[in-house]
Amino acid sequence: MSKQVITSHGEEHLVREDTAKSFRGVYWALFSLAAFVIIAAILFLGGFLTSLTSDGPSSPAQIERQTGR
Numbered sequence: 001m002s003k004q005v006i007t008s009h010g011e012e013h014l015v016r017e018d019t020a021k022s023f024r025g026v027y028w029a030l031f032s033l034a035a036f037v038i039i040a041a042i043l044f045l046g047g048f049l050t051s052l053t054s055d056g057p058s059s060p061a062q063i064e065r066q067t068g069r
């Protein structure tokens with residue numbers, strides 16, 4: 001079985017290939033989760049700020065009340 005080098009807490013460790021893949025996989029999963037949370041927060045805050053600054057009706061019920069349907 002091959003060996004690979006991983007860096008943990010500033011130190012290099014020689015580990016088995018499957019351990020190194022697992023180590024990298026955990027970091028990719030955490031990075032992906034953080035990116036998802038950041039993108040969701042940006043979209044949520046963008047929609048929230050847009051609804052605060054818009055002058056027109058912002059929901060279908062308000063549109064129907066305004067048009068008299």
